[in-house]
Amino acid sequence: MSYPYPHHVPEENLINLRSSEISELYHQSILPLCNQVQRLTNQMEQGVSSPTRSVKMETGVSQSEQRGEPMHKEDHVDIFPQVVAHEMKLRTxxxxxxxxxxxxxxxxxxxxxxxxxxxxxxxxxSVNYILKFLTGPAQKRVEKLAWSDSCDSEGVLAVLKDTYGENLTLG
Structure with a gap:
């Protein structure tokens, strides 16, 4: 039996029809976006290699992404560098x-x-962010430490505090 308009379809058929549409929407749109969010979250948790890192964004949904597989490098495009707001910049x-x-x-x-x-x-x-705002003797003082694999921002800042004193005023 055919129905000319959706409002004439029995309620149980409408629910099934909507469920199939939701499933299709989920697999074509929502699942790839969830995968992208997870990848970006993982990248943020791992830290960044530079304070001007680029955020990878997809140009579209690939077939592999629709299946929930990881995307290939060529499926990503650098769109914009992160710009640090003026009030987030440190004086050198x-x-x-x-x-x-x-x-x-x-x-x-x-x-x-x-x-x-x-x-x-x-x-x-965080170490790269600090190094960006160091010059002269301060930069030289922490340079070797900053490039060791075990170094973190707290270590760099502790060296600066120990070297220059917490209340010492220097440019």
């Missing part, structure tokens, strides 16, 4: 006196910790 710390831009080491460390937390950097990404 050199470890030498500078009359134009006095920086209290303790305050600089507190700002660095806050920004790392707010920006969500972990591991190597």
């Amino acid at each position: 710390f050199s470890g030498t006196p500078d009359n134009l831009n006095q920086i209290n080491v303790g305050e600089w460390i507190a700002e660095a910790k806050r920004n790392i937390r707010l920006l969500g950097y972990k591991g190597r990404g």
